[in-house]
Amino acid sequence: MRTSTRKAAGTSVVIPAFNEEASVGGVVDEVRAGLLQYDAQVEIIVVDDGSTDGTARAAVAAGARVIQHRSNRGYGAALKTGIAAASHERVAIIDADSTYPAARLADLLSELEHADMAVGARAGNDVNIPLVRQPAKWILQRFANYVSRARIPDVNSGLRAFHKDVVLQYFPILPDQFSWTTTITLALHCDKYAVSYIPIDYRVRQGTSKIVASDAGSFALLIMRTAMLFRPLRIFLPLVFACLAYGTIKMTIDMTRDPNISASAVLAFLSALQLLLIGMLGEALATRLGRLSPNNVAGVQPNELPQKREGEEVGDGESR
Numbered sequence: 001m002r003t004s005t006r007k008a009a010g011t012s013v014v015i016p017a018f019n020e021e022a023s024v025g026g027v028v029d030e031v032r033a034g035l036l037q038y039d040a041q042v043e044i045i046v047v048d049d050g051s052t053d054g055t056a057r058a059a060v061a062a063g064a065r066v067i068q069h070r071s072n073r074g075y076g077a078a079l080k081t082g083i084a085a086a087s088h089e090r091v092a093i094i095d096a097d098s099t100y101p102a103a104r105l106a107d108l109l110s111e112l113e114h115a116d117m118a119v120g121a122r123a124g125n126d127v128n129i130p131l132v133r134q135p136a137k138w139i140l141q142r143f144a145n146y147v148s149r150a151r152i153p154d155v156n157s158g159l160r161a162f163h164k165d166v167v168l169q170y171f172p173i174l175p176d177q178f179s180w181t182t183t184i185t186l187a188l189h190c191d192k193y194a195v196s197y198i199p200i201d202y203r204v205r206q207g208t209s210k211i212v213a214s215d216a217g218s219f220a221l222l223i224m225r226t227a228m229l230f231r232p233l234r235i236f237l238p239l240v241f242a243c244l245a246y247g248t249i250k251m252t253i254d255m256t257r258d259p260n261i262s263a264s265a266v267l268a269f270l271s272a273l274q275l276l277l278i279g280m281l282g283e284a285l286a287t288r289l290g291r292l293s294p295n296n297v298a299g300v301q302p303n304e305l306p307q308k309r310e311g312e313e314v315g316d317g318e319s320r
Contacts, residue, residue: 236279
C-alpha cells in the first residue's frame with residue numbers, strides 16, 4: 001500500500017511556444033489524443049511567449065487554455081508561467097515543435113506513482129538530434145553525471161512530468177532560458193529526489209530551432225552554477241588537486257636545483273588550502289540548508305507492506 005500524501009487527481013500539460021503557429025495546434029491535438037484514455041481530468045496550457053505570428057490563435061483554435069507574455073521572455077520563463085498557472089498537482093511539459101511524442105505522456109505520468117519526476121530520454125530507436133549538437137551534448141551530459149554523481153541519460157529533455165510542489169520550491173534558481181530543464185534535472189538529482197527515465201523517440205523539428213551553437217557554453221556555465229549551489233566540492237576538488245600537483249612538481253624541481261622552495265610553489269600550496277576551505281564551507285552550507293523548501297518531504301513516500309497477522313503466511317513481498 002502506497003502511503004503518499006499527494007493526490008492523484010488531474011494533470012496539467014504545459015506547452016511553451018514562441019512563433020510555432022505551424023505546429024502548436026497539432027501538438028495540442030496530439031496531447032489530447034495521447035491522454036484520451038488517461039483516467040483523470042486534463043488541462044492543456046499553451047504559454048505564448050511573445051510570438052509575432054498566429055501561435056496564440058492556433059492554440060485557441062485547438063482548444064487549449066492560452067496565456068500570453070507581452071514580450072519574449074524565454075523558454076524557462078514560459079514554463080514557470082504555465083506551471084504556476086496549472087490547476088492540478090501533476091504537471092507535464094512538452095515542446096510545441098512536434099519533436100516529442102505526446103503519446104508517451106501517459107507513460108511518464110504513470111511513473112509518478114513512484115517518482116518525483118519522469119523524463120522522456122531521447123534514446124529510442126528513432127532519434128533525430130542534429131549531428132552538430134551531438135558532441136556538445138555528450139560533453140555536457142558527462143559533466144552533469146560528474147556533478148550529480150548519477151547516470152543521467154538525457155539532461156535537458158523537453159518532455160517530462162513531475163509533481164508541482166517539488167518543482168515550485170526551485171523557482172528562485174530556475175533560469176528563464178533553455179537551461180531550465182538542465183537546472184531542474186541537476187537540482188532534483190543533487191537533492192536525492194527520485195527521477196525516472198523512459199526511452200523515447202525524437203522527431204525532426206518543424207521550423208527553425210531557437211537553440212544556437214553558443215548555447216553550449218551557457219549550458220556548461222549553468223551546470224557549474226548549479227554545482228556551486230548543491231555540490232560545491234565537485235567543482236573545487238579538481239582545482240585543489242591541480243594546485244597541489246603543480247606545487248609538488250615545482251617544489252621537487254626547486255629542491256633538485258637549489259635547496260629552497262620558490263614563491264610560486266608556496267603560492268600553489270596556499271591556493272590549494274584556500275580552495276579546499278572555501279569548497280568545504282560551501283558544501284557545509286549546502287548540506288545544512290538542504291532543500292530550498294523546509295517543509296518539503298524528502299522525496300516520494302515509500303511503499304509500506306502490510307504487517308503479517310498471526311496465522312497468516314508471508315507472500316511474495318509485493319504491496320497490495
